[in-house]
């Protein structure tokens with residue numbers, strides 16, 4: 548695992564957007580896995596700026612979601628489909644055919660999970676997966692004690708993650724769904740390159756356990772230690788508990 552300490556979130560976003568731009572030169576139709584939440588926004592902003600400036604051609608890039616809430620009405624602005632469309636797909640000017648995600652409103656959620664894993668494989672697999680990290684060490688929505696071999700499946704959010712995400716739902720935890728579909732840890736590890744960005748002191752403990760602790764399902768992000776090409780980009784706050 549490679550750990551890169553950068554000055555701040557913007558520098559982290561620039562660095563990772565640069566890695567994506569390099570990938571798109573080598574493979575213009577690369578499949579990019581995108582996380583949601585606050586942390587990756589500087590990556591998307593930097594990538595969109597590069598595309599608008601003409602320094603990267605992202606027109607053939609394909610985008611796939613990492614996770615999705617279950618049970619939000621179709622088109623809900625905080626569904627991850629709507630969020631990724633708004634933050635990444637539309638600003639890059641990509642057509643809907645170049646974007647895929649799990650169906651959180653499917654009548655048979657289990658079948659939707661299996662179908663999503665199959666769709667990712669049929670698309671040739673994820674080339675670069677962007678990850679954030681929860682304060683409890685989750686990646687995607689693989690909460691502590693998730694199997695390190697897990698595939699895409701339905702999960703129940705912990706109370707802490709629902710509290711953390713209430714800010715996207717008018718600070719009202721009652722509006723935060725209880726269930727999500729998430730790529731499993733095994734699914735995430737199938738990506739060719741994993742890039743985790745963590746910013747701020749609030750993530751410092753989770754980062755320290757991810758990078759320096761044992762590989763353990765109690766800290767799902769520690770599974771990155773098992774991957775042959777994993778990069779952890781942290782700002783000074785998030786790096787503050789590294790030895």
Ligand code: F6R
Nearest residue numbers: 582583584585586679680681687
């Ligand atoms: C969401 C996801 C989550 C977030 C994590 C951190 O798609 O993958 O694992 O990355 O909850 O969220 P932020 O970045 O908002 O602190």
